[in-house]
Structure formats: structure tokens, C-alpha cells
Amino acid sequence: MRFPAEFKYTKDHEWLKIENKVATIGITDHAQSALGDIVYIDLPKVGRELKEHEVFGVVESIKAVSDLYSPAAGRVIEINSALVADPSQVNRDPHAGAWMIKIELKGEPTGLMSADAYQTYVANLK
Amino acid sequence: MAKQTAIYEEHVRLGGRMIDFGGWSLPVQYSGLMEEHFACRQSAGLFDVSHMGEVHVEGPDAESFLNDLLTNDVSRVSVGQAQYSVMCQDDGGCVDDLIVYRRAQDKFLVVVNASNDDKDFAWMRSVLARKGYRCTLTHESPNYSQIAIQGPRAAEILQTLTKANLSAVKNYWFIETSICGDIPALLARTGYTGEDGFEIYVAWEKGSQVWSSLLEAGRPLGLSPCGLGARDTLRLEMKYPLYGHEISETINPLEAGLGWAVKLTKPGGFIGSDALKAMKEKGLSRSLVGLRMLDRGIPRQDYEVFDALGKERLGVIASGTQSPTLKMGIATALIPIRFTTTGTQITVDIRGAKVPAEVISTPFYKRS
Incomplete structure (x- = not known):
């Protein structure tokens, strides 16, 4: 299981990479592994305003349905539409190629964890 | 605490993701559901189905008892043959679906769903007590390990572990032979995936040895252990019923499209036949x-x-x-x-x- 140090993490198993007020968001390696083979994904439209912790999409494996929560408030400026055609990319490359959305941040996101803190959080889930 | 099959340790060793399924700790997947699904469709899959329930029915009235209890016609089943059937309530709702194996003229093995095991046995006992057939019922679930090997290469793999000629075993027939040397086994050409394959019944304590031997023999041919996840997608692609979903106490076998296994004109009828006949005449x-x-x-x-x-x-x-x-x-x-x-x-x-x-x-x- 990988926990890249340059990311921030949420309790809902999303990661964020923040650069110049833009956050790139995806789900963690732990999340994709727990879900199993991912076969469906819904992403928001570009331009949508998201509140912190608002549901922005859904990801489904054969066995499970899981909502995607925005870890921060902001406006969606880009989506990774290639994932809709090939959701299995989320299993193969959750931390890079399978990023889901980019949002222009509105204020400072709260309640985020460092890689170390998230790793401890995941370890304690078991 | 969920019950463990005799193969539990092997599942853990193989990295199986264990879940509680109807009171049993079983793997939902090993490497990945999709990979396991395709292994079964393209080569072969190995399933631990030891949680299934087994009942022995023996005695001079065993056939009559089962024919009263079940929707299909047991009198048409030869020794060495298996038959899919449904057990109904008086109102036609399903107690369970099951497979009957005729081991001798007056000796049957009945295999039921794990989730209904105790309920089914209680139902069968109550029918027997009420109607007074001359046969005995024994609840054998704890004494059997059951392993399914399914897929286009299943027979080829199983053949390496038994001297019996498997090509002589037709679909829905079985043989009683030995496997892995001298382990007594019932090898049935039945399954729940839509592929050719076998369901293997051995003594509980032999489960782990037979499982490991099959896996070792089959790995080079593409055999993969398969969890409950793949078992469900494989059966659903065939529209095979799963109790509690396609059939239940409130969904009768005619509604579920199982009319082919419901012999309404069987002499003497069966439990639920009056209700089902009335429904059929009225129109579903x-x-x-x-x-x-x-x-x-x-x-x-x-x-x-x-x-x-x-x-x-x-x-x-x-x-x-x-x-x-x-x-x-x-x-x-x-x-x-x-x-x-x-x-x-x-x-x-x-x-x-x-x-x-x-x-x-x-x-x-x-x-x-």
C-alpha cells in the first residue's frame, strides 16, 4: 500500500495535491483496494461549485457503491473523463493517472491528514 | 464467531479476503473478482462450497418421501444421476432449491443452501413426522467438504487426481470413486457457473488436502481459486436463482421461471402442488x-x-x-x-x- 508524502488525505479516503490554489483530487490506493475491481464512475460537470464534504461523484466496483466526497470547497475546473470510459484505471494507478477532478480552491480546506497520519488512520481501521 | 470450513487456512494463505457469509467465514475474492471470473470462463475456477448443507435420505420410502417433498419427479432419476428441484411450502412459496443425487434405489444425498440448512432439515423432519414415510433423515452438513471445480479445463484437471473415467460422467450424473489416492469422493458433473465442471464431495477433514491437490494440478493450466464474488457474477450471468433473491418464501418456482423443474402432473402431487396448479390455471x-x-x-x-x-x-x-x-x-x-x-x-x-x-x-x- 502506497501513501505518497506530497499528498493530503481525508477520512473518506480521498487524496489531494494542492498547487497554486488548485487541488487535484482522487481516491487512495487503500480505497481502490478495498473496493475491488472498479467498473463504473460518475464525475461532476466542469464549472460546478462544490462545498467541502459535498458528494461530487460515485465510484462502483462489482460488489460495492461508494460516494466520492469533495475534501475542499471550490469550483470544478477539469475532470478526468478518460476514467468514465475505463474505470479500471482507478485500480491500476489511483495516485497519478486516475486523478478524478481538479478544483479551484475557495478558502482553506479543513480536517486534512498528512501521509503519516492517514497511514496510521488506515492501520487502525482493521 | 463465523464458522470456518476445513479449507479456511488455505484461503488465508492464498490471500483470500474473508467475509461473513450466512454465518460462515469465506473468501469474497483472492486476486480480484474479475480475474477469477475470467479464469473460470476461460480455464477453470476452484470454489470452496463446504458451507452448503447435506442431508442423507435412506429407506424403502425415500423416493416417495422426496417426491412428496419436492417439485421435480424423483422417480425419473436413475442411480448415479442428479436432479435440480425445489422444496415448496403448502402455498407454493419456496423453502429452498436443491440438488438430489440418487446413490442407490433407496439412498439419496440432498444438497441444500447454506443459509437454509437448519430450516430445511427441520422442514424435512416435520414432513416426515406428519406423513410417516419409512425412511431416515440424517443431517450430514458437518461431515462433508464440498469443492467445485468449474470451467472448460475443469475435467482435465480433475482427471489427473482420479482413476475414474470422467469422460463417461455426463452432465447431471455422478460417480462414487476415490481422489488423491484413496480418499473416497462423490464426483458430480454439476455446478453453478454455466461452465462444464464438477462438484466434489469428500469427508470434512479431507477438504484441505483435496483443495491443495487440485490447485497444484490446475495452476499450470490456468486454474484460479475463486471467491464468493465471482461465484455470484458467474451464476447471475446464467440467471441461476439464488435463494432470497430470485426465489424465496414469497416467490414461487413458477414465477421464478423454474416451471421446467415443477412437475404439476406428478402422480399424488407434492407439497404446494395444489396452490401452484391453481395459480397456473388463473394465470401468473x-x-x-x-x-x-x-x-x-x-x-x-x-x-x-x-x-x-x-x-x-x-x-x-x-x-x-x-x-x-x-x-x-x-x-x-x-x-x-x-x-x-x-x-x-x-x-x-x-x-x-x-x-x-x-x-x-x-x-x-x-x-x-
Whole structure:
């Protein structure tokens, strides 16, 4: 299981990479592994305003349905539409190629964890 | 504390993701559901199904008892042959579905669903007590390990572990022989995947040895251990019923499309036959269909089904999944008869959106 140090993490198993007020968001390696083979994904439209912790999409494996929560408030400026055609990319490359959305941040996101803190959080889930 | 099969340690060793399934700790997957599904379709899959229930029925009236108890006609089953059947309540609702194996003229093995094991045995005992047939019932579930090997290469793999000639065992027949040297085994050409294959019954304590031997023999040919996840997608692609979904105490076998296993004209009838006959004469009001999604979306159990306009509620999804083989959402649903013609357009409510779907002929998967 990988926990890249340059990311921030949420309790809902999303990661964020923040650069110049833009956050790139995806789900963690732990999340994709727990879900199993991912076969469906819904992403928001570009331009949508998201509140912190608002549901922005859904990801489904054969066995499970899981909502995607925005870890921060902001406006969606880009989506990774290639994932809709090939959701299995989320299993193969959750931390890079399978990023889901980019949002222009509105204020400072709260309640985020460092890689170390998230790793401890995941370890304690078991 | 969930019960463990005799093969539990092997599942853990293989990295199986263990879940509680009807009181049993079983692997939902090992390497990945999709990979396991295709291993079974393309080569072979190995399933620990030791949680299934087994009952021995023996005695001069064993056939008469089973013919009273079950919807199919046991008198047509030869020694060495197996038969799919349904056990009904008086009102025609399903107590369970099961397989009967005739081991001798007056000796049967009945294999039932794990989730109904105790209920079924109690029901069978109560019928026997009420009707007074001369036969004995013994609950043998704790004494059997059951392993299924399924897929185009299943017979070839199993053949390496037994001296019996498996090519002589036809579909829905079985032999009692030995496996892995001198381990007594019942090898039945039955299964729950739509592929050729066998279900193997051995003594409980031999389960682990037989499992490991099969895996070792089959790995070079592409055999993969398969968890409950793949077992469910494989059976659903065939529209095989799963108790609690396609059949239940409130869904009778005629509605579930199992009329082929319901012999209403059997001499003397069977428990539930009067109710089923009356329903058939009156005409069924609803029937189980196969659906495929015409748009993106995965239908899931209990999602609501509506007419094409999304106005009239027709029922709910019984089982649904993304079909690994067909790469689209498929489902079963019990809906009013007038919507059950192949090609009928309907909609499925997926998180508030009415997504178009159509009634299609089943099985969803056709073996090439």
C-alpha cells in the first residue's frame, strides 16, 4: 500500500495535491483496494461549485457503491473523463493517472491528514 | 464467531479476503473478482462450497418421501444421476432449491443452501413426522467438504487426481470413486457457473488436502481459486436463482421461471402442488425476467423498476451486477406479466435517475 508524502488525505479516503490554489483530487490506493475491481464512475460537470464534504461523484466496483466526497470547497475546473470510459484505471494507478477532478480552491480546506497520519488512520481501521 | 470450513487456512494463505457469509467465514475474492471470473470462463475456477448443507435420505420410502417433498419427479432419476428441484411450502412459496443425487434405489444425498440448512432439515423432519414415510433423515452438513471445480479445463484437471473415467460422467450424473489416492469422493458433473465442471464431495477433514491437490494440478493450466464474488457474477450471468433473491418464501418456482423443474402432473402431487396448479390455471400475475441496461449504470438489489416512461412502479431488482463477460449492467427482476416480453423497454431507478433498460432472453451468457 502506497501513501505518497506530497499528498493530503481525508477520512473518506480521498487524496489531494494542492498547487497554486488548485487541488487535484482522487481516491487512495487503500480505497481502490478495498473496493475491488472498479467498473463504473460518475464525475461532476466542469464549472460546478462544490462545498467541502459535498458528494461530487460515485465510484462502483462489482460488489460495492461508494460516494466520492469533495475534501475542499471550490469550483470544478477539469475532470478526468478518460476514467468514465475505463474505470479500471482507478485500480491500476489511483495516485497519478486516475486523478478524478481538479478544483479551484475557495478558502482553506479543513480536517486534512498528512501521509503519516492517514497511514496510521488506515492501520487502525482493521 | 463465523464458522470456518476445513479449507479456511488455505484461503488465508492464498490471500483470500474473508467475509461473513450466512454465518460462515469465506473468501469474497483472492486476486480480484474479475480475474477469477475470467479464469473460470476461460480455464477453470476452484470454489470452496463446504458451507452448503447435506442431508442423507435412506429407506424403502425415500423416493416417495422426496417426491412428496419436492417439485421435480424423483422417480425419473436413475442411480448415479442428479436432479435440480425445489422444496415448496403448502402455498407454493419456496423453502429452498436443491440438488438430489440418487446413490442407490433407496439412498439419496440432498444438497441444500447454506443459509437454509437448519430450516430445511427441520422442514424435512416435520414432513416426515406428519406423513410417516419409512425412511431416515440424517443431517450430514458437518461431515462433508464440498469443492467445485468449474470451467472448460475443469475435467482435465480433475482427471489427473482420479482413476475414474470422467469422460463417461455426463452432465447431471455422478460417480462414487476415490481422489488423491484413496480418499473416497462423490464426483458430480454439476455446478453453478454455466461452465462444464464438477462438484466434489469428500469427508470434512479431507477438504484441505483435496483443495491443495487440485490447485497444484490446475495452476499450470490456468486454474484460479475463486471467491464468493465471482461465484455470484458467474451464476447471475446464467440467471441461476439464488435463494432470497430470485426465489424465496414469497416467490414461487413458477414465477421464478423454474416451471421446467415443477412437475404439476406428478402422480399424488407434492407439497404446494395444489396452490401452484391453481395459480397456473388463473394465470401468473408476475414473472422473473432478465434485464440489460441500455445506458451507463449498474442495477443493484432492491433498486426500483419502472415502466419505460418512469411512471408506473413494476417491482425491484432481485439481483444485479456489472456483467464481466458482457461488460454491461444486467439484472433479474420480478415484474408484472405484461412487461415480460423480450424487448420490452423499462427503466431502473439508479440514485434518482430513471435509466433505460430492456427485457432480454436469458441466460445472459451463452457458452461459445
